Amino acid sequence: MINVTNVSKKFESESVLNNISLHVNRGSIYGLLGSNGAGKTTLLKMIAGIFKQDQGSVLVNEAIVFENPSIKEGIIFIPDVLYFFSQYTVKQMASYYKDFYPNWNQDRFDKMQLILNLDINKKIQRFSKGMQRQVAFWLALCAMPQLLILDEPFDGLDPVIRQKIKNLIIQDVAEREMTVIISSHNLREVEDICDYVGILHQGTFILEKDLDDLKSDIHKVQLAFKGEMPAVLLTEVELLYQEKRGSVILFIVRGQEHEIDRIITKYKPVVYDLLPLTLEEIFIYEMGDAGYAIENILV
């Protein structure tokens, strides 16, 4: 769905993105993570066809996005700071969208009004911040995009609205294979809906992973042995981290669950727990491996 290849972007002389490549499959939800100023918004705006890259190519559905209305008809970009025309009501804004997005679904618009329970004749700028966010998603989803680009969509929202919006997104992804790309500076905010994440730092990707792979690929193991731990064990597993708390040894290891199971049980530990890691922990250990101070990036 999205193919970003070797893209660089400078704002005047300041380099924002440096030789970035990114691939997102149809129907997946991609989490774009990174600290403030990492270049997330710039990358998203290039995918949305707003900015033009200095180098490389940005393709959506195998076509260049920039200045390509037929592709952009299927893309909706919701920025971190929402923009609505001043004095416009939801209804007026909806007819503006309708004029631009040929797949506009009026039925859905009417139905969603019942769920969201917002007055369509009220000026949008009079709504609270959370309501405005809902309006943005309402309008966006009724345009029936194939690609939804969200820049910090959950920033400053209360958990109820956050969940409401997440549900709306997941529903569309499941029902009609919508592709979603979400940026966030907070991993915990997106880990429950993303199936793919990339971490952007100072203009380059430092990590890109399928979350399912990640989660099944890395494990926390707690072990205790009668006497000393057999040293040979360390050579058999791919160890990322180890720690000793009294007699309990803590390992972070990479590998398939049953494989690790098989190796460790061979040495008959007295205590043996194989635990999943939170995404955050995974990143910290993964990146720690590569020598990055990832904690700072993930808040």
Added chain:
Amino acid sequence: MQLKTSWYKKEVGKRDLRQSGWIGVLYLVVLIFALPLELLMRETSIDPTNYYLDDTNLFNYHPEVQILSMFIAPVLLGVFLLRYLQVKTASDFIHSLPIKRTKLLNHHIINGIILLLLPVLLTAICLAIMDGIVDLSNYFNYIDLGYWLGVTIIVTILMFITTIFVGVITGISVVQGVLTYIIILFPAGFIFLSYFNLDFLLIGFAEGYYWTFQVSEFSPITDFVQYYEFHFSLLKAVIYIGITVVLYLLSVQFYKRRKLEAASQALVYPQLRPIFKYGVTFCTTMLGGFYYGETQNHDYWVLIGYLIGSLVGYLLAEMLLQKTWRIYRSWKGYLYYTIGITCIFLIISFDLTGYENRIPEINEIEQVYVGEYPYQYVENTDHEVTGENFLDTEVSINAARALHRQLIDMTGRNHFNETYYRQMYIAYQLKNGKKVVREYPIIMEEKLNPYIEPVYESKQYKDYTNPVLGVEPNRVSKITFSADPVGNKKVAIVKPNEIEEVLNQIEQDIYDKTADEVTNPRVRLTSIEILMDDNDTFLIEYETSFENMDNWLQQNGYYNDAFLVSDEVSRIGIVDANDENGYDQLLHESESSEDILFITKEEEKKQILNNLSRVYRGYDENNLSLVGLYIPGEPEPYVMTMEKKLLPEFVTEYLE
């Protein structure tokens, strides 16, 4: 649905209307107030004759209002319509929509033009309907209406497209507005400032000659401000439309390449920033030089003006571009600028191109104009005033070159201010078709006189400075001598043979004038009007040097009718002209004092009247006397100035 296939996005139109429609409405209200309402008011007024204007030009009604709205409405509209480009969030939203930039811009331009055209068209329709109901032919006809409509539309759309163009290259709405006016004024302003500064830097630069080309026409704003002499020719229309089209095409190209992330930057294209910065600095440098040059009239003040102007301009441009007051780290650019501009000014004023000392060789020259009036030169080159419009004999050309040499030697850099000196123009037309035109102040007349004389006393000079010399006697229907400025004492010559004789006398008298009489003509009270068969007239003042004319008038018995004689004047009052309150006032006040000398004796009056002459210029008040002629039947005396040295001794003795 039909809308899906239509090119026009009506929602963009709706949005533009909601956001900027008020400008169109306001414009309509202003126009309705300025034209249809105004005309209706005049028509229904009790005394409508008072209100007719000679000229049926619709711009004459509330011209200030019309001009202001014509230059404000389109700029305001352009700023509002492109507001979405200058606000980051708006820019991101609009450009995420599935529409090409060109198409989007075209939408806004079309909407804007509609918003500008509707008020103008509605006003015109309103006028046309009103004309159908109440006859308004005293105010305008359909040609006037068409002219008004055409000019208004062309100018507003030029202003609008210029605003759009500027909007596309800037990222701040205020800058967009201000820069639009700067760009519109730039051509005229730049030429104006260049003339002044070149005049200062280059001795001999013919500023006055270049002013004869209407500089104000280089900008629609300055052009319209002089609306009383404003004429919108077809050529201007073509140029305006051409510029509009070019600016439109440029707008599209610049918009396509615009980097949206640069919204809220003063200039979106970084390449334009140095041009802007140094352009502004250069213009303010010239402005500073102009201001202090005009007000202080000293060369070091011009240099101070350059320094102040450049510094102010540079700081302003830097502040605008960096959007901060704190710009103390950018002094390097100013340093480079100062070095650069100093070099340029030095190159110009050291005259490396040989401009100042250029006197064409005799064999290069076809003909020369020497004189004090650039308009005269321009007219002489434009059409045949007399048989000969230039000096073209070897003797006279050499005289002009010698004068030129002397003028170059006498003129210093301090003598640039036009208002302090009379100017002498020397314009060579070369054999290769080129022109060399120079202008010098006349600083020390006495030293210059030996050089001026051979030119001013030459027949050719007299030919082209006196249009009357070209008059053909058989085309003259009447020559009138008006003897005095207040009464109706006149002599009319109508007989063809007498007309020819009068013209011959005038011709001879003019050819006989000395250089001093040319530069300082002493004029008698009588004036001569030559009426041509096509009702054209030549007006000549009777100079004291017209001896042949005097004789002819005496011989033919017209003399006493052509001049004021002593018995027609009850008394003559003479007083020193040394007051600034105005001469009429001075004379009035002195009537009861000892300062004034009243002359009542016939013989003395005659003596004064025969010597009576006016001087025009360059006279020190200390050398002048005020002469009041008390003519019976006139409530106030006729007051004139006269050189003291021409007064009879008994008068000067009394006054001392």
